[in-house]
Each structure stands twice: as C-alpha cells, then as structure tokens.
Amino acid sequence: MSKVIADPAAAVADVGEGASLAVGGFGLAGVPTVLIRALLASGVGGLHVVSNNCGTNGRGLGELLAAGRIARVTGSYVGENKEFARQYLAGLVEVELIPQGTLAERLRAGGCGIPAFYTPAGVGTAVADGGLPWRYHPDGGVAVASPPKEVREFDGVPYVLERGIVPDFALVRAAKGDIHGNLVFSRSARNFNPLAAMAGRVTIAEVEELAELDPDEVHLPGVFVQRVVPLTPAQAADKGIEKLTTTAGDA
Structure with missing residues (x-):
C-alpha cells in the first residue's frame, strides 16, 4: 500500500494544538523544512518539540519558534539561535536540555518500546x-x-x-524514499532523523527523491513511517547553510 501524500499541508493536517513531535536534523542538515512550513501555515501552536536543536534564526524550527508556536523544547543544543535564547530567558518557552547522546538514546529507546534505561x-x-x-x-x-x-x-x-521518548508525531527528511516508507539519509542528516522517525507514533517523512530502493541501501525500514511526502526539485534543492565560509580569490 502506498504511503505517499503529495500535499504537505494534508500530511500534517491532524497535528493538533499542543501536540508533541520529534523533528529530525542535525544543525541545518536533514531538517524537514517543507513539513515545518506546512505546520506554520496551519496555525497550530503550543507544540512540544523534541529535537537536537531548535533551528536557527528564521530557518527550520526557528520559523515556528519566531511565530510563538513552540511551548516546550527537549534538546541538547541552543546553538547560536538568539531568538531561542531570548524566549527561554524571558520565560516564554520551557526548555529541557539533556546530553546529546542521552537524547539520541531516549528517542531510540522510545522507538524500540523501551520505557527507560x-x-x-x-x-x-x-x-x-x-x-x-x-x-x-x-x-x-x-x-x-x-x-x-x-x-x-x-x-x-x-x-x-x-x-524513552514517544511523541505524538515525528517529522523527518530523507534523501531518498519509496512508496512504502523505506528511507535513505545523506551523511550527517542520518544523525537524528532515523531516531526521530522511530520514536514518533505517526511519522511523516519528506523525501528529496521518490524511487525504488535496493533493500541493502535502506537506513530506516518503512514500518516506522506512516506518510511520505515527495518534494519538488526546488524544495529538495532548498538547503540552508548555518555558517557560510568563503575564501577570497587571488588578487
């Protein structure tokens, strides 16, 4: 049975007020930006987010944060998101900071049915x-x-x-996926996306390329994924750079 949902808005339509969601990504690598923007457009708020970090100013989860849609964050890294720090210190958002390895294992444990460790x-x-x-x-x-x-x-x-962490939903991004929800991740995007996907009760994956996959290349089996949203070429190419460093050319 195909799990493909072409419209990102339809894919997140049942994410309700106050829902908990694990969101994949490592820095800005592998962040499900299309699904995040669909949530932003839906107007839902009071979200409890579990993610390694909360995006950057104006990018990734930072878009939801700036709009005041996030009530609580469980993560391991504030990073250089000044709006995240401002809201935390002003009492506008609750933040549970935990060691990065512990966060990864809490998500994995939740996905494996392990209540605690x-x-x-x-x-x-x-x-x-x-x-x-x-x-x-x-x-x-x-x-x-x-x-x-x-x-x-x-x-x-x-x-x-x-x-262990078991959120209501998980939003992830994969380099490739098939209609059954089997996913392949690219490089550092593999750090938290598979774990977030495992943990969610309902997991929604945006995929840069919808294709048939060789079973030997699958990083995450489709049993953990309920919905697959194929991206357009423009959406797939839209990837932020957290810190752009350039080298001046020869004089």
Missing part, C-alpha cells in the same frame, strides 16, 4: 540531581526546575535513569 551520563550533576531551570519567570527567577532522577549502582558504578 540507565546511563552514566549526567551522574553527579544537575542532570541527575535536579535543579536545572526548565522555565524562567519574566523577572529572571526560576519558575520550573528539573526534578531529581533515580540513580542506581551497577557493579559499583552509578547510573541515572532516563525515560
């Missing part, structure tokens, strides 16, 4: 002990702080308990 990352810090500011008051005080987590020893080594 133990990791040494964060033991002896506020990650485990609690007290990290999730939300600030406008006056600068802490409105919501992270709770302490369970710590348990295995073979004399302490580990902190982390929960």
